[in-house]
Amino acid sequence: MPGTSPSDRVWLRDPLAVHLGAGVDPNRAARGIVIDRTTGTIVELVPAGGEPRSGGVPTSGGEPTSAGAVGALDAGGTLEIIDASEHVITPGLINTHHHFYQTLTRAWAPVADLPLFGWLQNLYPIWARLTPRALELATTVAMAELLESGCTTAADHHYLFPTGMDEAIDIQVDVVRKLGMRAMLTRGSMSLGEADGGLPPQQTVQKSDVILADSRRLVETYHQRGPGVQIQIGFAPCSPFSVTTELMRDSAALAADLDVRLHTHLAETIDEEDFCRETFGLRTVDYLESVGWLGERTWLAHGVHFDDSEIGRLGAAGVSVAHCPTSNMRLASGIARAVELEDAGVNVGLGVDGSASNDASNLIREVRQALYIQRLRYGAEAVTCDRVLDWATKGSAAALGRDDIGTIEVGKQADLAMFRLDGLAFSGSHDPIPALVLCGAEKADRVMVGGQWRVVDGHAIGADGHALDKESLIAAHQEEARRLVAG
Ligand SMILES: [Zn+2]
Secondary structure (H helix, E strand, O other): OOOOOOOOEEEEEOOOEEOOOOOOOHHHHOOEEEEEOOOOEEEEEEOOOOOOOOOOOOOOOOOOEOOOEEEEOOOOOEEEEEEOOOEEEEEOEEEOOOOHHHHHHOOOHHHOOOOHHHHHHHHHHHHOOOOHHHHHHHHHHHHHHHHHOOEEEEEEEEOOOOOOOOOHHHHHHHHHHHHOOEEEEEEEEOOOOHHHOOOOOHHHOOOHHHHHHHHHHHHHHHOOOOOOOOEEEEEEEOOOOOOOHHHHHHHHHHHHHHOOOEEEEEOOOHHHHHHHHHHHOOOHHHHHHHOOOOOOOEEEEEOOOOOHHHHHHHHHHOOEEEEOHHHHHHOOOOOOOHHHHHHOOOEEEEOOOOOOOOOOOOHHHHHHHHHHHHHHHHOOOOOOHHHHHHHHHHHHHHHOOOOOOOOOOOOOEOOEEEEEOOOHHHOOOOOHHHHHHHOOOOOOOEEEEOOEEEEEOOEEEOOOOOEOOHHHHHHHHHHHHHHHHHO
């Protein structure tokens, strides 16, 4: 996603700390990171005591400031210097599971204290009233919130297509382009209504042939392939209790045919496990295998209730899991066996999940939640700050099938998050990486996607270069949220 810029290259100089990845020596980038804006990639890590090879010291431009100073490169281009001495730099965080539309039903009292099935049955009729305008606003709010928390790539699972919402994913594509983030938009689906033994009300389900035709259309229209792409499409039947077995099977076949990824909720709650046993006579992973989903193309939301042999099978098959700690705590679903899944070969990524079960779209906050919930299961030594940061970056990238993002390395996309450790919350802290996670960072100061600044001074900047008008956005979104619940 290269764009035009007054400077060819940017040097993020002398960062306070850098997370290159668990076990990778941060001194390799002690003096910073050089980005080529024309290609949108990282071109150099500057080691301790070094200077950028690709341009040398700028010959003019004065002292660098937080806004950057521009100097001449030896090679003839220009180099902008950003003083990063007060920033912790991480790879751009990657969110692997969300339902953007749910920002319209955050903290709704009737479901505030219910577990998954009761929560869903109360919310389905509300969600069935979704409109194109409400979805556009909800998507903008969720993505901007993610972006300002340090997220550069976001996956969404949209499975609601009531009457008038045929172009739901097209609407989301427009928002992604306006914000200049990367996205994995999944064409979700529900085809098993109450009348046929499923959980969702009949007006929220679609016929299989309609779902599959639209899935194909979306891939042919929007799906990009190769390094640095902005938009990808995946297929995401909602869950075992809301789609037919045939649709699960047909979605897997179409995904293989078109070479795109597959996503669904699995093993989130004991209620779901009971449903699978009673309806299919199978445990969740057996069901997954029976419909042709046990493979590298698949990433699962939650994956809380797996036994030892299932963890081994998922790892051997190369399946990925989106761990959603806050949602699992909010709905009291359980504690995912994330460390054992990763040790077995599963790619573990992080997801904030939909805003009706989190209720925030804040990914750096989710890193902290993952650290703490997983320490309850595995102890403090096995669940380090570095390991959990890897889940939110490298693990999440792998879960989305991408190897061009998720780490800070030469040749990778310049997707970066920069956090300031200022304010009362960080006062008295000693080591920057643990401080980022343990003291509870909330917002990134700067975020770069493909070499372009998308957050500056903590505020989202659209792809058109203008600051997002958050005041108007919130007012309009709040109005739609009220209207939806009022009916
Ligand atoms: Zn979900």
